[in-house]
């Protein structure tokens with residue numbers, strides 16, 4: 001199974017105002033934990049609105065490797081998983097190295113079967129990305145965790161409820177510990193938990209499965225372990241990062257775009273900043289209209305855990321800042337090396353200076369000029385596509401396999417809004 005195109009480069013010719021409607025897909029970062037949660041039960045689980053991406057396909061492969069029966073009906077965006085016959089507990093390094101969320105099978109495997117092993121997970125290169133929050137939590141719940149040459153081996157006859165304090169509200173760490181706690185004996189509290197919308201979504205799925213959970217979506221989660229969980233049926237929530245990417249594109253091209261299937265509360269941090277920068281944002285239930293109004297103003301963003309500004313949109317917003325009048329500032333407070341894309345943006349003529357790897361100053365507006373650049377990870381790839389949309393002439397973005405991990409049909413969707421964009 002593979003995502004449609006094998007192209008390695010995207011070509012964009014800038015200067016077109018985007019106009020029209022685009023349907024936003026299901027969120028990658030909600031689909032992956034939801035799929036991992038199916039390991040907690042021997043009953044069938046059914047997910048709709050699953051985006052067809054490299055990462056969801058890797059998760060399908062990983063679940064199958066472990067012995068799950070998985071069908072991905074890509075045309076209907078539907079995944080069916082039955083983990084009744086799991087026969088191994090080792091996540092293979094060649095899959096684990098391809099995405100961070102692969103580590104999310106550890107919590108469910110450990111909790112249901114008492115055993116899991118994995119190499120350190122891959123994913124975008126954004127700086128230090130340990131899994132110590134997860135490992136410390138498993139240990140506190142009674143697991144023996146050993147470090148081997150290949151990674152981590154986790155074992156427990158049974159997990160026990162515990163008081164867990166997270167030094168940092170890790171997103172996938174919270175998801176792993178939440179899933180592990182559902183089948184533990186006794187009560188687990190997770191303090192300083194991540195409250196990203198994808199965690200609330202996972203919580204609602206786990207509750208449908210029969211888990212006894214309160215407080216998801218807040219920094220204090222409480223889980224009363226149960227002996228057994230049942231199957232679930234759910235539709236993946238809209239991808240706020242894909243939606244944000246198209247919203248920013250509308251604002252920077254002086255366009256007018258309606259995004260369908262979007263969740264307003266999840267978009268609030270971006271909505272505030274778009275309006276502050278001078279774009280118009282209107283809501284009609286689950287549709288969001290974004291209109292550029294000619295001049296954009298300089299702003300400051302601080303990438304922080306939700307409800308702070310999402311780090312996954314930090315690079316995309318930097319493009320808006322190159323088009324805004326005055327000096328803008330970015331503080332990246334989630335990852336310690338997520339501004340590497342600045343060098344690629346500079347190749348297009350952006351006036352961007354990085355200080356201490358976590359701050360950037362951008363002066364604008366700058367007339368960007370097309371050039372050959374490379375995606376370094378998923379979101380820097382999207383940032384370069386956006387830059388290409390406003391750059392004079394042709395921009396060629398290489399290494400687009402990163403984009404395929406997180407954006408379904410990005411070229412087709414931008415083309416449907418009038419952009420001159422194609423695969424090369």
Ligand SMILES: CC(=O)N[C@H]1[C@@H](OP(=O)(O)OP(=O)(O)OC[C@H]2O[C@@H](n3ccc(=O)[nH]c3=O)[C@H](O)[C@@H]2O)O[C@H](CO)[C@@H](O)[C@@H]1O
Pocket residue numbers: 029032100101127128129130131132133134168169170171172173196305311312334335336
């Ligand atoms: C698959 C998925 O959902 N990925 C998302 C997830 O990544 P991910 O779950 O990896 O992000 P985390 O919240 O874990 O990491 C954020 C910060 O926490 C630190 N940290 C993390 C774990 C740990 O054990 N110790 C520790 O110190 C990291 O070094 C990093 O600086 O959340 C990020 C922040 O919203 C998003 O950018 C990613 O798109």
Ligand SMILES: C=C(OP(=O)(O)O)C(=O)O
Pocket residue numbers: 029099100101122123124125312378379406
């Ligand atoms: C950082 C991301 O993914 P991952 O955590 O898998 O690297 C992302 O989706 O932007």
